[in-house]
Every structure is written in C-alpha cells, then in structure tokens.
Amino acid sequence: METNIQETHRLIRNRRSIYPNMYSGEVIKREVIQEILENANWAPTHKLTEPWRFSVFTGDGLKKLARFQADLYKDKAKGNFDQSQFDKLNTKPLLASHIISIGMKRDDNESIPEIEEVCAVACAVQNMYLTAGAYGLGCYWTTGGATYWDEAKQFFGLNSHDKLMGFLYLGVPKTKWPQGRRTPIADKVQWVEN
Numbered sequence: 001m002e003t004n005i006q007e008t009h010r011l012i013r014n015r016r017s018i019y020p021n022m023y024s025g026e027v028i029k030r031e032v033i034q035e036i037l038e039n040a041n042w043a044p045t046h047k048l049t050e051p052w053r054f055s056v057f058t059g060d061g062l063k064k065l066a067r068f069q070a071d072l073y074k075d076k077a078k079g080n081f082d083q084s085q086f087d088k089l090n091t092k093p094l095l096a097s098h099i100i101s102i103g104m105k106r107d108d109n110e111s112i113p114e115i116e117e118v119c120a121v122a123c124a125v126q127n128m129y130l131t132a133g134a135y136g137l138g139c140y141w142t143t144g145g146a147t148y149w150d151e152a153k154q155f156f157g158l159n160s161h162d163k164l165m166g167f168l169y170l171g172v173p174k175t176k177w178p179q180g181r182r183t184p185i186a187d188k189v190q191w192v193e194n
C-alpha cells in the first residue's frame, strides 16, 4: 500500500471537531457525502458484521429531524418542559449542511460482544471525520438530542437491540481551522521491553 506518511500524520493530527455555529450555510455536494459514507464502510469489523447504519438528513430532511427530536422531547418532558431546550432541538440541525445519524445494528445471532460492534461503528465515524477533514469540511460527533431516547430508534431505522450512537453534523466551515489540544501520548502508554 502506497501512502504519503507525512500527509497521513497531518490529516490525523489536524482533524478537528467543527461545530454548527462555525458553518457557512453552504450545502456540501452529494458526491462528497457519498465518498465520506464509502470510507465509513471500510472500517474494521469483527466477523465482517459491518454494524454501522446511517440515515442522511439534508434540505427539508433537516427540518424533519429537528421537528422529530423537538416533538419527542416535548412528549417525554411532560412537567419538566423547557421551551429553550425545545427551540434548540428544533433549530440547531438547520445550521448543518448534512446530519448523519450513527446507528449500530446488532446482527441476528449477536455473535459478537456488543462492545465490539460499538467499537466498529466508532471506527466508521473516525473514517468520516478524517475524510471530511481531508475535504476541508467541518464535522462533529454529538451525542445530544435523541441519542439516548429508546423511542427514537425506529425513526433512524433501528430496533430495540440496536444502538443510536449520536449524530455527525457536517458543514462548510466559515471560520479558521481550529487548533487541537492533547496531553502527551507518553502519559498514556507503558512500554514493556524486558
């Protein structure tokens, strides 16, 4: 496999989460989203279960998603309803060019420990993050909104054994590419050499 290692380092280390208030409003071309999804599909997967499932929202689809999560919040909140939370759920998706819901589909035999399927989906999300970054596009993974609401699963094509793992927001950045921040890797590694 031939790759440019310096470019690979640069891509991985400069990958950033870029948030909806940093998007210009421009809509990303469908072909680019298609390439981002294709790269998600090449994530590692134990026993080739390929557990990632995505719904892609754009255009009026974003309004549909926004309304769905806001209305579901209202149903669930009952006495604790907070209008500002409703408004946030109902408007934030509209800042994105596309939103991809991130689902983990459990295989029928449940032959793999669930954590491994979640890991495979996370790898698929990283592939999307990196591909978006390589195109100069902004994206971020959020576990807000309907992520942990069981009642929401069906809307995203998932059943009760599956998991909704959040949403990847995508947009064209209008701001400077942000600086990253990490503590040294040496603090998180032990070497065993003899």
Ligand SMILES: Cc1cc2nc3c(=O)[nH]c(=O)nc-3n(C[C@H](O)[C@H](O)[C@H](O)COP(=O)(O)O)c2cc1C
Binding pocket: 015, 016, 017, 018, 140, 141, 142, 143, 144, 166, 180, 181
């Ligand atoms: C599983 C997961 C869930 C995340 N959920 C949120 C979230 O709900 N809200 C948010 O602002 N960022 C969320 N993030 C993005 C992190 O805030 C971001 O990765 C972190 O600040 C490091 O910044 P970087 O991605 O630019 O390196 C999430 C990231 C991961 C991996």
